[in-house]
Amino acid sequence: MHTAIIIVFILGYLLIVAEHFTKINKAAPALLTGVLCWTIYILSENDIHLVSENLMEHLSEISGILFFLMGAMAIVELIDAHDGFQIITDLIKTNKTRKLLWIISFIAFFLSAVLDNLTATIVVVSLLKKLISNTQRRLFFVGIVVIAANAGGAWSPIGDVTTTMLWIGGQVTSANIIAKLILPSIVCLLVPLTIISFKIKGNFIKPDLAKEDLKLASKFDRNVIFFSGVGVLLFVPIFKSATHLPPFMGMLFGLGLLWIISELLHKDKDEADKNVYSVVYALRKIDVPSILFFLGILVSVGALQSTGQLTDLASLMSEKIGNMNIIVLSIGLLSAIIDNVPLVAASMGMYDLSVYPTNHYFWEFLAYCAGTGGSALIIGSAAGVAAMGIEKIEFFGYLKKISWLALLGYIVGALTYILQSNI
Secondary structure (H helix, E strand, C coil): CHHHHHHHHHHHHHHHHCHHHHCCCCHHHHHHHHHHHHHHHHHCCCCHHHHHHHHHHHHHHHHHHHHHHHHHHHHHHHHHHCCCCHHHHHHCCCCEHHHHHHHHHHHHHHHHHHCCHHHHHHHHHHHHHHHCCCHHHHHHHHHHHHHHHHHHHHCCCCCCHHHHHHHHCCCCCHHHHHHHHHHHHHHHHHHHHHHHHCCCCCECCCCCHHHHCCCCCCHHHHHHHHHHHHHHHHHHHHHHHHHCCCHHHHHHHHHHHHHHHHHHHCCCCCHHHHHCCCHHHHHHHCCHHHHHHHHHHHHHHHHHHHCCHHHHHHHHHHHHCCCHHHHHHHHHHHCCCCCHHHHHHHHHHHCCCCCCCCCCHHHHHHHHHHHHHHHHCCCCCHHHHHHHHHHCCCHHHHHHHCHHHHHHHHHHHHHHHHHHHHC
């Protein structure tokens, strides 16, 4: 059974990677892989009720991520429909490509820490569409945004799901994780940014938004939706901390609130005119194939976790490698292939708090590596998957142009943490 599931997962993964050559949308092999992994599992297991319970347990976690993603995408689409991002683009006066790259990267970095890396990526990628008309150059920027968002999320207790898991589980405390990881995370971003700064030059051309949108929202409507939208996104981590409910509940609450605001704003308009400014219209514009791709990937990884293969992998690494730094660095790189959530969950189950107490070196380093290691591949993180869906980034294009930069930043950032801890 274990071998069959691994083979199916690898074949499915290869089909996803080869999307550019097969011309088959990555969501299709992802969904097939997810269903086949669980089909093999249940057909080879005597206790089918146990398998069903495991599936439903994973599905409850996955659905939370998907609802969060749908809510964030809808809010961003609604802001976009009202030309809300023009408020930010008007503030960016430069037309220098290099300067813009630094500005956008640090927006993504700090926005990710305040919101989370997934939401920050969706917002910043949508912003880039309003700033850069050249598609190839914009895709390059998006790749750097993925690195920036993952680096920004690693040092914040609410910035990345794995750091949040360790925070909620009691492995780290919020003040300590910020103090210990902010420098390595900044280095993780600065290394690729500095390298690129020597290669990138020239000016960029903004898209002619006036030609794109014949119907523009009024300045009042635009401001109300933009600041309300940003406000509800910022409210999500506050809602989570106050209620202890999953983040998707805060996101859905924010979407409902914004829905009411938009309906009240346009209640006197003709039905045809207000349609493009409605949440219903924004929901239609959401990239559903990307959400289904996300579902397929997470369901597949859930099967690997339920059959104990991720735990076995963690145990094998611990037994064969031994060195703590190499183990954690390997977990970070594995998170570029296998979702970092089950990898961190397996690590939390393997290493007891009695052995590695709260704020131990191991947990802090794990938070950094699991948060930033996924940038090495476009499908290695939630931020990457979201960017891939929104901008149709090719796997090999990212691998060729961005992966080596992400890997270099990851390694130098890790060395910075090790050196900082020793000092």
